[in-house]
Amino acid sequence: MSLFFFSILKAQANDSCSYPMVIRKIVPMEDSTDMPINTEVLVSLIGDGNAEHMNLTLMEHIGGLPVEGELESACYDHEANTEVHCNLIFRPSEPLKENTEYQITLNGTELHAEDSFSYIALFTTGFDTWTLDKEAPTLKIVRYIERSEEAIETCDWPNAMKYDLNAGNIHIEADHHLLLHVYEVNPITCEELIVHTLFPRLWHRDFDFRQVLEPGSEGPRCYRVEQQDWAGNMTPSSLTKCWNPIENHEEIFWGCSETTDTAISLEEEVIISDTSSPEESNNNSTPLKDIATSESSEGCSGFAGLALIPMLLYRHRKKYKAKF
Numbered sequence: 537m538s539l540f541f542f543s544i545l546k547a548q549a550n551d552s553c554s555y556p557m558v559i560r561k562i563v564p565m566e567d568s569t570d571m572p573i574n575t576e577v578l579v580s581l582i583g584d585g586n587a588e589h590m591n592l593t594l595m596e597h598i599g600g601l602p603v604e605g606e607l608e609s610a611c612y613d614h615e616a617n618t619e620v621h622c623n624l625i626f627r628p629s630e631p632l633k634e635n636t637e638y639q640i641t642l643n644g645t646e647l648h649a650e651d652s653f654s655y656i657a658l659f660t661t662g663f664d665t666w667t668l669d670k671e672a673p674t675l676k677i678v679r680y681i682e683r684s685e686e687a688i689e690t691c692d693w694p695n696a697m698k699y700d701l702n703a704g705n706i707h708i709e710a711d712h713h714l715l716l717h718v719y720e721v722n723p724i725t726c727e728e729l730i731v732h733t734l735f736p737r738l739w740h741r742d743f744d745f746r747q748v749l750e751p752g753s754e755g756p757r758c759y760r761v762e763q764q765d766w767a768g769n770m771t772p773s774s775l776t777k778c779w780n781p782i783e784n785h786e787e788i789f790w791g792c793s794e795t796t797d798t799a800i801s802l803e804e805e806v807i808i809s810d811t812s813s814p815e816e817s818n819n820n821s822t823p824l825k826d827i828a829t830s831e832s833s834e835g836c837s838g839f840a841g842l843a844l845i846p847m848l849l850y851r852h853r854k855k856y857k858a859k860f
Contacts, residue, residue, distance in 0.1 A: 553618045553691035556650045557583035557590055560621065561735055562640065562657050563715065563766050570662035570711070573633070576768040577626040577640055578715070580733055584618040586611050589648045592624045597637040597658055604629045610730050615692045615748045623733055627768065634663045666712065668769035673716065674704040674742075675761045675774040677786035683748060697754045699779065703734070703761045704742035714763045716743065721758040721776050723789055728760070756781045758789050 560580040564571050577594055581587075587609035594603040605628040614621045632638065637660045644653030678700040688694060701718075708714045718732035736743045747757070758778035763771040776789040 553616065554584040556644070556648055556653070557581045557585040557620075557622065559642065559655060563713075564659040566657040566659070568659040570664075571659050572664050572666035572767045573631040573661050574665050574767040575632060575659070575661065576628070576766065577624075578733075578766075579624045579640070579642060581622040581624065582614065583620065585620060585622075585647065587622045587624060589645055590622075590624065590653075591643045591645055592626055593641045593643075594626055594628065595639050595641070596633070597639040603632070603638070612729075612731050613750065615689075615696075617693075617750070618691060621733070623730070631665070632661050634661055636661050666765055666767035666769060668712075668765050668767075668771060670707060670763065670771045671705060672772035673706055673761050673763050673774050675759060675777050676702045676704070677759065677777050677779050678702055680779050680781075680784070693748065693751055696748050696751055698746045698748045699757060699759075700744070700746050701759065702742055702744050703774070706736055706740055706743055706763065708736060708738050708740065710738060713766050715766075717762050717764060718745070718747070719760050719762070721760060721789065723758050723778060726791055731759075
């Protein structure tokens, strides 16, 4: 059963904006071979639901011996309250066996709207353990504007604002696949949560995408990105970039110092909203050259420019959802 089937299922959801959780992406891809023995399974879901709508198991295809491990999840809204992305990540407790075929099984729970929903994908390990030694990706906040009416689909939030962003310095090899995680950073508490997972193609050297804000939650945001391979290894982080609403451009955010008084005078409680709602597009243009490629080793050193921005602009309605 191919993933194309699920695209049809979505399109035929009786013209409703609400449809069951279906598969957006599986890592490793179906029928992949020579996967590392330290492979981690990531399944990206999309639909009107949450991670509790789907069970994920990993087992040896021949013999059915289950693989022990930990299952984690994270969800975020994607341009509509009824369109949610959820990542299910299964981390085996021990390395997988060499040269062995494994089966990923997804079953809908009692919360899933489709009776007896089930999907199976196979992959085969090789003999290697992957490591990752790559420079950090770059991140650029290009602009903050209102979405074009022509780009808004029937079920999308109307009259929504968006951030156009670009992740650069992406280098993907044919035998070492990578994906990209986007995090939103709270500049006051330094808490961060994943708000987008992207899947660049082999030929991409940079990648354009957008973060759409739910109406009522508009305002400045801070983002950073990391690349991850299919074994769960992470690159260093990009610099964290924040939008300066006074100057209308991005600025580097160095973080929150643990040794410095970072108290900010606020009239009301500050809550970062669930920003999510992105939709990626692809770009094959030249990588950005004017953005540093790694976090400062000084970590949280304070940033006077952003500290002067009225932080009341970060007051929103909703809190984040699940965190990795």
